[in-house]
Amino acid sequence: MEQLSYRIAVRALCEFTARAGDLDLRFTPAPSAQEGIAGHQTVVARRGPHYLSELPLAGQYRELLVTGRADGYDPQLNLLEEIKTHRGKVERIADNQRQLHWAQARVYGWLLCAEQDLPAIDLAVVYYNVLTQKETAYRETFSAGELEDFFVLQCQRFLAWAQQETAHRQARNASLDQLQFPWPQFRTGQRQLATAVYRAARDGHTLMAQATTGIGKTLGTLFPQLKAFPGQQLDRLFFLTARTPGRRLALDALALLHRQQADMPLRVLEHIARDKACEYPDRACHGESCPLARGFYDRLPAARQAAVDRRWLDREAIREIALTHQVCPYYLSQELCRWADVVVADYNYYFDMSALLYALTVVNDWRVTLLVDEAHNLIERGRSMYTAELDQQRFLALRQSAPSGLKGALDRLHRHWNQLAREQQEEYQVHPLLPDLFILSLQKLVSALTDHLTDQPEGNDAALLRFYLDALLFCRLAEHFGDHSLFDISLRGQPGRRRLSTLCLRNLLPAPFLRGRFATAHSSTLFSATLGPARYQQDMLGLPEDSQWLNVASPFTAEQLQVRYVSNLSTRYRDRADSLLPICEVIVHQYRKQPGNYLAFFSSYSYLQQVLEVLRANWPELPVRAQAPAMDETARSAFIEGFTDTSHCVGFAVLGGIFGEGIDLPGERLVGAFIATLGLPQLNPITEQVRQRMEALFGRGYDYAHLFPGLQKVVQAAGRVIRSPEDRGVVWLLDDRFGQPRVRRLFPDWWQVQRHRLQPLPPPGVTQELFPG
Numbered sequence: 001m002e003q004l005s006y007r008i009a010v011r012a013l014c015e016f017t018a019r020a021g022d023l024d025l026r027f028t029p030a031p032s033a034q035e036g037i038a039g040h041q042t043v044v045a046r047r048g049p050h051y052l053s054e055l056p057l058a059g060q061y062r063e064l065l066v067t068g069r070a071d072g073y074d075p076q077l078n079l080l081e082e083i084k085t086h087r088g089k090v091e092r093i094a095d096n097q098r099q100l101h102w103a104q105a106r107v108y109g110w111l112l113c114a115e116q117d118l119p120a121i122d123l124a125v126v127y128y129n130v131l132t133q134k135e136t137a138y139r140e141t142f143s144a145g146e147l148e149d150f151f152v153l154q155c156q157r158f159l160a161w162a163q164q165e166t167a168h169r170q171a172r173n174a175s176l177d178q179l180q181f182p183w184p185q186f187r188t189g190q191r192q193l194a195t196a197v198y199r200a201a202r203d204g205h206t207l208m209a210q211a212t213t214g215i216g217k218t219l220g221t222l223f224p225q226l227k228a229f230p231g232q233q234l235d236r237l238f239f240l241t242a243r244t245p246g247r248r249l250a251l252d253a254l255a256l257l258h259r260q261q262a263d264m265p266l267r268v269l270e271h272i273a274r275d276k277a278c279e280y281p282d283r284a285c286h287g288e289s290c291p292l293a294r295g296f297y298d299r300l301p302a303a304r305q306a307a308v309d310r311r312w313l314d315r316e317a318i319r320e321i322a323l324t325h326q327v328c329p330y331y332l333s334q335e336l337c338r339w340a341d342v343v344v345a346d347y348n349y350y351f352d353m354s355a356l357l358y359a360l361t362v363v364n365d366w367r368v369t370l371l372v373d374e375a376h377n378l379i380e381r382g383r384s385m386y387t388a389e390l391d392q393q394r395f396l397a398l399r400q401s402a403p404s405g406l407k408g409a410l411d412r413l414h415r416h417w418n419q420l421a422r423e424q425q426e427e428y429q430v431h432p433l434l435p436d437l438f439i440l441s442l443q444k445l446v447s448a449l450t451d452h453l454t455d456q457p458e459g460n461d462a463a464l465l466r467f468y469l470d471a472l473l474f475c476r477l478a479e480h481f482g483d484h485s486l487f488d489i490s491l492r493g494q495p496g497r498r499r500l501s502t503l504c505l506r507n508l509l510p511a512p513f514l515r516g517r518f519a520t521a522h523s524s525t526l527f528s529a530t531l532g533p534a535r536y537q538q539d540m541l542g543l544p545e546d547s548q549w550l551n552v553a554s555p556f557t558a559e560q561l562q563v564r565y566v567s568n569l570s571t572r573y574r575d576r577a578d579s580l581l582p583i584c585e586v587i588v589h590q591y592r593k594q595p596g597n598y599l600a601f602f603s604s605y606s607y608l609q610q611v612l613e614v615l616r617a618n619w620p621e622l623p624v625r626a627q628a629p630a631m632d633e634t635a636r637s638a639f640i641e642g643f644t645d646t647s648h649c650v651g652f653a654v655l656g657g658i659f660g661e662g663i664d665l666p667g668e669r670l671v672g673a674f675i676a677t678l679g680l681p682q683l684n685p686i687t688e689q690v691r692q693r694m695e696a697l698f699g700r701g702y703d704y705a706h707l708f709p710g711l712q713k714v715v716q717a718a719g720r721v722i723r724s725p726e727d728r729g730v731v732w733l734l735d736d737r738f739g740q741p742r743v744r745r746l747f748p749d750w751w752q753v754q755r756h757r758l759q760p761l762p763p764p765g766v767t768q769e770l771f772p773g
Helices: 010-017 033-045 095-116 143-179 190-203 217-232 243-258 295-312 316-325 331-336 356-362 375-385 392-401 404-423 436-455 462-478 511-520 534-541 573-593 605-618 631-640 685-698 701-718
Strands: 004-011 052-061 064-074 079-086 120-129 135-143 206-210 238-241 268-270 342-346 368-372 388-391 430-431 487-494 500-507 523-528 548-551 562-566 597-602 625-626 649-654 672-675 730-733 753-756
Touching: 004 143, 004 685, 010 064, 010 143, 010 206, 033 064, 033 079, 033 190, 033 548, 052 095, 052 143, 052 190, 052 375, 064 143, 095 120, 095 143, 120 143, 135 143, 135 487, 143 217, 190 206, 190 523, 206 534, 217 238, 217 523, 238 243, 238 649, 268 316, 268 562, 295 316, 295 331, 316 331, 316 342, 331 462, 356 511, 375 500, 375 511, 375 523, 375 534, 375 701, 388 392, 388 462, 392 462, 392 500, 404 436, 404 487, 404 500, 404 548, 436 462, 462 500, 487 685, 511 534, 534 701, 573 597, 573 605, 573 631, 573 672, 597 605, 605 625, 605 649, 649 753, 672 701, 685 701
Parallel strands: 004 064, 079 120, 206 523, 206 548, 238 342, 238 368, 268 342, 368 523, 562 730, 562 753, 597 649, 597 672, 625 649, 672 730
Antiparallel strands: 052 064, 064 079, 120 135, 388 500, 430 487, 487 500
16 A cells, blocks of 8 residues: 555545536536535435445545545345435536546545445436426446446546645745845835745734835735744745735736746636626626637646646736637636635635635645735625615616516515515615515515526526525525624605615624634734724624734834825715815915925715816816716726826825725825815714614724724825835825824824914915915
8 A cells, every 4th residue: 555645535636626518607507505404415315225325435546545425225126226316307507517526436436446346336427407496317337347438538647737736835845944135125114024924924823904005015924924824834825815816916926026036836826807808898707609618628737737837927927818718717727716825815815604615725725824915905805795775766677577477476575575565665775684574575486586596597587696695695694694784675765655775784884794704724923004093893703812012113204104184174975065166276286386296085986077277276286186986997097197206296086996906006006185074974874873773782883983994094094195114295184183182182193283273365366375474
C-alpha cells in the first residue's frame, strides 16, 4: 500500500473528472434540502428489511483515498442504487447531470465490488419525483473489471491534478516566504498597519483598522496577509470590495507584488458579475442557445489547466482564455474560484444568502482569511442583501398574464394583499408581526410557481421569473424575521381611489446574518478611512467580542490640508433656499484665490442642481461639470478623466455617491473640496424606524442611524483631496453643525479645523473680502 497523501469524496471526484456535455442553466426549480432528505427516506422505506442504506465505502488508488456513502444496496438482488430527487419530467434532467449521477454510481459500484470481492454488480440511478412520488429507475449490469477501469481512470485524472496542486501549494508558500515589501520603506503608519494585519492572520483574530485615505491601505493589508500564508497553512485569501475602483486598487497592489519574482506561482483571480462577463447577453445559458455553453464541460479541463498555468487571472485574461477554449467566461471564473489563491470580488460573493465563496469555504473546509476593503460600506450593503420587497403593480401585471393554472394561487394572494391595504390608513406603516395569512398564501403561490416552472421551464415571461425570485427571497427571509428587521407597507396613489402597495421585509441590522460568515473565516481584517467607532461596527456587523481595533497614525499633517467650516451657514432642508448664494460665493472665492480642480458635494441631485443654477446664472465664466443620475462606467470614467494636472474646474457630485470615495486624484488633479451637507440620512418614516430600532437595541439611536454614517461620508469625501505626503489642499465644511463637539470628535485626529463666518454682502460695486482676516 502506498502512503496516503490525498483524500476525496466520491461526489467531489466525479464532479471534477466526469462531467461532460453542455452547460445548461435553464431555470428548473430543484427540490429543497428538506424535500431531498424526505425523498431519499421514502425510497429507502419502500425497500425490504435487508436493504442497506447510507452504506459507507472507501477505496484506494496509489496515494489517493476515495470515500463516500452509497445511497442503498440490496444484497439479495446485488443491486446498488444512486438515488436522486427531482421535480417535473425526468426527461428534462440535463445530460451533464445524468452523466455525473452514473459516474457516482460506477465509483460506488467498484468500491463495493472491491470490498466484497464481487465479480459483477447491477447499478441503478433512481430518480424520485418529490411531487408525484414516482420512481424512475435506469438499471445496468457491470463487471468488476469494467468498474475498476472506470475508477482508475477517474483517480488518474484527479491524482495528476492533485499532485500538481500539492506542488503548486509548496511552490506558492516558498515564494511567499521570500516575498519582500516592494518599496524601500513603509509610509508613515503603513508598517503599523501591516504588523497588526499579520498578527491578526497569525492568531486567527478579527481586526478593524481605521487608516487615513492615501496611506496605502491596500498594499499594507495584502502584503502581510500573504506573508502569513505559509506559517498558518492558509488555503485562500478573499479580498472583498464594495465598488469596481476598490477591485482595481487590489489588483494593482497584487501586480506590484507579483512582479517581484520572475515566475511567481501565486494565482490571483478577479471574479466579476455575470452580466459584466457575459459574451452573449441576449442568449440563454444552455447549449441550444449559446455557443459558449455548448460542450462547456468537455472543454473545461483544458481551459482550467490553461488558466492555472497563466496564474494572473484578471477579467481580460479570463476572457481571453475562455474565448480561446470556447467556454463561458463567467462560469470558467466560477470554477477557478476553487483553485485560485487570492480571489478579488464583490462583498456579495462571501456575505449574501447564496454566496459562492462562502459555500466553497464550507464545503471544502478551507482555512480562509478575509480582507474587507472600505468596510464602512458593509453595513448598508449587508442590509440590502437581507431585504426583500414585493411590488403590487408588478403582481397585478403578472396576474393578468400568468397561465391559467396559477389563477387560484394568484387570486388567494390577491385577496390577502388587498386586505392588508384596506386595513392601512397611513401611507407608510410598520407592522409588529408578519401577516400569517398573507405569508401562507405567498408560500402556496411560490409552490404553485415552482410546479409550473418545473413542468414548463422554457418560454416563461421574464416578469413571472422576477416575481418568483422576489417571492422566494421574501419567504426565506420571513423564516428569519426578528428584531434585526421590520415588516412595512408603503401605499401610493390618491386617497379614495385604488391604492397600490409595496411590502418590504427590511433589514436594519445585518449582524445576525453576517456573524456566521466572519466566524467561518480563520481571520478577518476590515479596513477603511472611516471605520469608527469600533463599538458601532461590532454591533452592526456581528464581529466577535474580542475583535481588535487599530487607529493607524496618519502620514499627513495639518499643514497639508486646510480644513475650514463656516459657522453661520445652514444646509438644513428648511434653510436650503437661503444657502444657495452663500455656497456659490464660497466656491467662487476659493476658486479665484487658488484656481485648480475642486469637487463640491451635496446631499441630493436636487440640491446640487439648485446650487449649480445659481452659480451658472451669476458666474457663467466658472468652469463646472456635474454628476448625473445613473451614470454608466464610461460616463463615470469620463467625469474622472476630466480632472488632469493642467485642468481647472469644479465638479459637482452627490455625497456618498460614486465620486465620494474610491477615486484617486493625486497632486494637481484635485486641490480642494466643498462639502455642503453633514451626510445625514433624509428624514422620513423609514429612517425614523431605523433610529427607533437602534435606540431600542443599543441605546444610541441618533448616532447609529444618522450621525455615524453621515460623518463617514463627509470624511470619505474630504479624503479625496490628500492622497500622498506631497499633496496640499483645502476642504470647506459648509454648515454650522460642523462646529458641534460630537461632530468634531468624529473628524480625523490630524485635522485642525478653522472657523469662519460669512460676511454680509457688500453694496453693488464695492469689493470686500468674503472672509476677512
